[in-house]
Amino acid sequence: MTQHNPSRRQFVRQIGLGIAAAGSSAGLIGCSDDDLTVKFLHGVASGDPLVDRVMLWTRVSASDEKDVTLDWEIATDAAFKHIVAGGEFTTGPARDFTVKVDASGLRSDETYYYRFRHDETSSPVGRTRTLPEGHVAQVKLAVFSCANYPAGYFHVYAEAAKRDDIHAALHLGDYIYEYGPDQYASADAAALGRLSAPAHELISLADYRARYAQYRSDPDLQAIHARMPFICVWDDHEIANDAYLGGAENHDPATEGDYALRRAAALQAYLEWLPIRSPDPDNLLETYRAFDFGDLLRLHMLDTRHVGRDQPLDYADYLNPATGAFDAARFAADMANPNRQLLGVPQVQWLQAGLTESSAKWQVLGQQVLMGRMYLPSPVLTPTPQNPTVSFSQYGVIATAFGTYQAIVAQLAATGTPVTPPRCSPPA
Numbered sequence: 001m002t003q004h005n006p007s008r009r010q011f012v013r014q015i016g017l018g019i020a021a022a023g024s025s026a027g028l029i030g031c032s033d034d035d036l037t038v039k040f041l042h043g044v045a046s047g048d049p050l051v052d053r054v055m056l057w058t059r060v061s062a063s064d065e066k067d068v069t070l071d072w073e074i075a076t077d078a079a080f081k082h083i084v085a086g087g088e089f090t091t092g093p094a095r096d097f098t099v100k101v102d103a104s105g106l107r108s109d110e111t112y113y114y115r116f117r118h119d120e121t122s123s124p125v126g127r128t129r130t131l132p133e134g135h136v137a138q139v140k141l142a143v144f145s146c147a148n149y150p151a152g153y154f155h156v157y158a159e160a161a162k163r164d165d166i167h168a169a170l171h172l173g174d175y176i177y178e179y180g181p182d183q184y185a186s187a188d189a190a191a192l193g194r195l196s197a198p199a200h201e202l203i204s205l206a207d208y209r210a211r212y213a214q215y216r217s218d219p220d221l222q223a224i225h226a227r228m229p230f231i232c233v234w235d236d237h238e239i240a241n242d243a244y245l246g247g248a249e250n251h252d253p254a255t256e257g258d259y260a261l262r263r264a265a266a267l268q269a270y271l272e273w274l275p276i277r278s279p280d281p282d283n284l285l286e287t288y289r290a291f292d293f294g295d296l297l298r299l300h301m302l303d304t305r306h307v308g309r310d311q312p313l314d315y316a317d318y319l320n321p322a323t324g325a326f327d328a329a330r331f332a333a334d335m336a337n338p339n340r341q342l343l344g345v346p347q348v349q350w351l352q353a354g355l356t357e358s359s360a361k362w363q364v365l366g367q368q369v370l371m372g373r374m375y376l377p378s379p380v381l382t383p384t385p386q387n388p389t390v391s392f393s394q395y396g397v398i399a400t401a402f403g404t405y406q407a408i409v410a411q412l413a414a415t416g417t418p419v420t421p422p423r424c425s426p427p428a
Contacts, residue, residue: 035064036062036063036064036066036068036118037062037063038060038061038062038063038068038118038121039060039061039121040058040059040060040061040116040121040122040123040124041059041061041217042058042059042061042213042216042217042222043058043123043124043126043216043221043222043225043226044056044057044058044114044115044116044123044124044125044126044225044226045057045058045126045225045226045230045274045275046114046126046128046225046228046229046230046275047229047230047231047232047274047275047276047277048229048231048275048276048277048289048291049128049129049130049131049168049229049231049291050130050131050291051108051109051130051131051132051133051292052104052105052106052107052108052130053102053103053104053105053106053130054102054103054106054112054128054129054130054229055100055101055102055103055229055275055276055277056072056074056099056100056101056102056103056114056116056126056128056275057098057099057100057101057225057274057275058070058098058099058116058123059096059097059098059099059213059216059273060091060097060099060118061097062097065092065093066092066093067090067091067092067093068090068091068092068097068118069088069089069090069091069118070088070089070090070091070099070116070117070118071086071087071088071116071117071118072086072087072088072089072099072101072103072114072115072116072117073085073086073114073115073117074086074103074106074112074113074114075112075113075114076110076111076112076113077113078113078125078127080113080115084105084106084112085103085104085105085106087101089101095272096209096269096272096273098272098273099116100272100275102277106130107130108130108131108132108133109129109130109131109132109133110129110130111127111128111129112127112128112129112130113125113126113127113128114126114128124222124226125226126225126226126227127226127227127228128228128229129167129168129228129229131167131168131291131292131293131294132167132293132294133292133294134294134295135294135295136293136294136295136296136297137296138296139167139293139296139297140165140166140167141166141167141168141169141170142160142163142166142168142169142170142224142228143169143170143172144156144157144160144169144170144171144172145171145172145173145174145235145368146173146174146235146237147171147174147175147176147215147221148174148177148184148185149176149177149194149196149214149215149218150177150181150185150186150188150189150192150194150195150196151185151186151188151189152188152192152194153192153194153220154218154220154221155220157218157220157221157223157224158219158220158223158224160224160227160228161220161223161224161226161227161228163227166228167228167293168228168229168230168231168291169224169228169229169230169231170230170231170232170299170366171230171231171232171233172233172235172366172367172368173233173234173235173236173237173238173305173368174235174236174237174238175215175232175234175238175270175274176208176211176212176215176237176238177196177237178201178202178208178211178237178238178239178240178241178250178266179196179201179241179250180196180199180200180201181195181196181197181199181200183201184241196211196214197210197211197214198210198211201250201256202266203256203257203262203265204262204265205265205268205269207265208265208266208268208269208270209269209272209273211269212269212270212272212273213273216273225275229275230274230275231291231299231301231366232274232275232276233287233288233301233302233303233366233367233368234267234270234287234303234305234306235305235368236248236305236368238266238267238270239262239263239266239267239306240262240266242312243263243305243306243309244305244306244309244310244311244312245306245307245308245309245310245311245344246259246311247259247311263306264284267284267285267306268284271284277289285303285306285307286303286307287301287303287307288300288301288302288303288307288347288350288351289301290354290358292358292360293360294360295359295360295361296360296361296362297360297361297362297363297364298354298358298360298362298363298364299364299366300351300354300355300363300364300365300366301366301367302343302347302351302365302366302367302368303343303347303367304342304343304367304368304369305368307343307344307346307347308341308342308343308344308345308346308347308348309341309342309343309344310340310341310342313331313334313335315331318330318331342369
């Protein structure tokens with residue numbers, strides 16, 4: 001990839017045209033990609049805004065499998081009368097014809113407009129915004145996750161794209177799903193005209209690239225990307241269901257090969273297709289990073305899946321196959337193992353340092369794990385998700401009862417009347 005002075009390519013082209021027009025009968029043939037036909041079928045996007053810069057993204061659909069050079073511009077107005085930065089970017093098949101530019105030298109808390117061009121063909125115009133600095137009274141974020149193309153339309157993206165008061169969109173993972181067309185949440189896909197492509201589970205780099213291309217053909221997803229900057233982090237389905245550091249539930253090495261190769265392919269496609277600024281280009285797994293919205297909020301974007309998560313414990317591993325008895329002691333010991341990790345030591349240290357040094361009023365964790373009080377373990381509630389032991393309404397009654405009980409206990413304790421919790425005896 002290359003970025004050059006914004007006027008060099010136009011200058012060379014104009015000189016060439018001028019010489020040709022001067023009357024050279026033989027004409028002038030030079031290095032040019034003017035015979036290419038290009039289209040911008042996947043829209044534009046921006047992301048990872050800072051106070052002075054933002055990532056700009058697009059993808060070229062070219063008539064030839066060779067490198068192509070684009071011009072890019074960013075301006076303070078949609079008519080591009082006041083261009084503040086620009087340049088060139090060369091892309092090609094090695095990066096799936098995606099373009100990512102880190103446009104710098106911008107003003108804080110400013111709305112900008114950007115576009116890409118090849119000869120006379122222009123991309124759609126995108127709108128983006130840099131982060132504020134200093135005193136900030138309010139920040140509005142649009143939060144998304146778990147967007148499964150065959151499960152339905154992306155209406156929520158379309159609705160958010162109508163807003164003009166949002167600082168940024170946060171996508172907390174599962175931007176795509178890896179399943180084939182006959183797998184998870186695809187029962188209505190054919191009727192909706194949203195069958196997954198390619199028509200099999202994603203394994204290779206070509207597979208993941210094709211799936212991103214399908215998602216980014218969706219007009220509602222294109223609309224929101226063109227409307228506001230995204231701050232993204234991956235969850236598991238960008239690679240495979242229930243992924244952890246060394247594997248995934250939805251990966252069988254015997255039939256699907258080396259998990260590390262599959263993960264590398266998936267992460268490469270993700271970084272090609274998302275407007276994300278990689279903190280460490282030599283370590284694609286390291287995507288945790290922070291964003292400051294003035295003195296009001298620091299956003300810590302975390303990876304709870306791939307960089308440090310140990311393999312989750314499975315209740316089935318603690319059942320005696322002969323008697324069905326549950327080995328509670330071994331389970332409790334494994335649960336209490338201090339060496340088990342979710343974030344990994346380097347990420348924990350990074351987060352601790354960030355929380356300590358930040359003076360923002362709010363510290364926000366952008367991550368993939370739902371945090372909330374659970375009164376019964378999830379596998380007890382839903383050992384088979386399609387046929388839950390306890391319905392959501394029944395669990396609501398249980399949770400309300402527990403909450404009420406705890407509130408009463410707290411009130412009695414405050415008046416000097418301690419309450420001894422009841423003990424449940426195991427069934428005879």
